[in-house]
Amino acid sequence: MIGISRFLIASAVGAMMAVPVQAEMTDVGTPRHETLVVQTFDGRSPNPSEMNPLNRYAVWRGARELGWGYLWEMDTGTGTPYPELADGFPEVLDDDHTHFRIKIRPGVFWSDGEEFTVDDIIFTMATSFKYRDQLTNVSTATSLLKEGSWKRIDDYTMEVETVETSFDFINRIGVMNWGSGFNIVPQHIFEPLGDAVTTFQNIDPVFLGPYTMHSYDPNGFWQLWERREDWERSSYGFMGEPSAKYILYKDFGPEETRTLAFVQNQYDLDTFMSPDSISAAKARSEHVETFAPTFPYHDMNDACSWGVRFHQQKAPYDMPEVRWALALSLDLEQVGINALSGQFIATGIPAADTPITREVYFNPCVKGGHKLGH
Template structure:
């Protein structure tokens, strides 16, 4: 209740000036502990900004196969061999400080991330040129069709007139962000911060005048605040999640299977990873020791579904799950005998305490989890009991989101529970290039973004390069490369598949209208999914 009381001030400010209408949206992202101001859209520890403050050129819907939505860009096209991407920019756009947006800002942004590898989360390798104020041409050394949606939809354009003077752009926390987006930064405190509607936004000032982000103590505090009507949107578990409308009058819920829950491992000793998890046999034993049916029931209220060890989404990419995999789907029940056989074959012997060891070192691991994330906490606690049965000891290690995120980015962990997310379109290429490509990782102690496992495999890298050259319609050729990637990552398993997460959001339908539903998924309905959240903020209006 103390946590809910913290929201009183925010909610008392919710009435807009127009006839008392409520135009402040209060959201909870799952932030446990105070926010740390970081609005750098290229930082892995950023708290907000992509889509809301900083915009991409287009918006690509990850959950629907539909044309890209124009934002700062209005048109784009490829040349015949996929080596040149031409973009037309929107005219009349200004930065929130009043300066004019031009093609120079786009070129500057692309050049900047090219120079700073840790900012280049999409692996961009083009060369950009401003043809004039409203046209940009990007050239590539080889066909790069798959780079299109990433460049157009996942790179957030920043103002050259400000960022050219930033000495270390990858580390700057951008406490006073200037963008072209529908919102600007209002007040900021550790327990809450506010985004304010941009009155000069090129697409018109949003009807939701303020978005208030609040930090609570975890999922239970979020559920309590929801029950008290103190927050309007959260993405995460609540008790009895299938009966939200009954238990939380005025609210509704939507669930979308899009992110793939996994045990991340710092897997690569050549890049500085240390611990038993660097042994593929240990990772494979953990994979078979999981009882995923029990995990789904106890931790996720049966909202999750099966996952493929090749990490092609089972529901939306079923036809791309490789037939060359040992198993197309991860087993839902534990195979303890197989798990122990894998360990024994790799030279591990079980000690008198029931824990396997090798070379005098026990098979004992820590797994990082964010304090207050009750579903993940239950999952790792359950996993600890499951793995104990096969002689593997794991110790859950709770910390604030800030500490957890820092450890994930720097590689200072052994195991960590999180999700692998898709790219700007449903094609699994993007998940592979983000999380399994050498281009997006770094040595332990340096920021990886987002190949947090430090995985590096020449066969996977080569397949990713081949996929970039292929047009999306070259289905048969693309499948051959997916076969290579999926069989390699099934064997190496740097991310141990758990389940395909059922991402559930609870939203205040009686207060705001225009929410995405299972029948109208115009954006991913998750408050922490960027830039989808911005599309939703722009679509919402006070009910009535």
């Protein structure tokens, strides 16, 4: 199980799966029995043509899970990282943990047939710094790395330095939780653009993952992916062949509409439904499966926190006194019961209480060394 980031193997929080219908076509022209249909996490995309990962892009349409590749992935169920593009973990070259040697696996290719090398990594680092004031998704590189410190050793080996001690280097430059702040781009595509890299939308992208984009809806309702013929040369092709030939991300509308579409097998995977909708779907179809077969139906170790949020830039919520008054007047137990039918873990700080975060955040907050218990 590799966690929320590669949902084909591990279901996301609250995910439900239905049984696909065999003998029919999808509305985008693919055989239904060869197509995994997924309700998009964020509904309709407002920027479906933006697929340049150096800018804020349409990440929830499959690019994160299927397209881009990362040096190190993470099993989000345990918090354990593992190499994906990298050939093992980085070698620490100094006592301060600021100097690292990275090796990548040979034999990984972009979807257009160009080999992936450390030149792509170094180009991405250099471009992130050069255009940091214009690009909108390069914060990890520019805040973590020492500018100009990258050094090419050979096609598969490089060294780089960080600004300060980085015991979490593999998470910062790889994957932390659901995604990464360092998205590697193909040098052979981006370098010829020059300054235009800052406005490049990348509507016909090449990818490192085992899928490539087949087509998408310019109105933002769906995006279709197709498994690469050379999937074994992709970023995580070493893990085995993905079973679905096509993967369709589609927005099926409001939750009440989605629930009906789901029990009719119009789609297979939903990454979030309310407890009431889950109960209604299970009551209408014996084929609906959830993270757990009994209440609570979803994974209680959600990496995201739930609660009441205030718009702190809008009056009167910009006043700490008002926010405190509202917080103290709320019955948070009833909030949780009404919002999630009681299927939540209470927490006193704005961080999810999970087996991973408990030792890092929660236990140190308790005075007298007494550890919190579930």
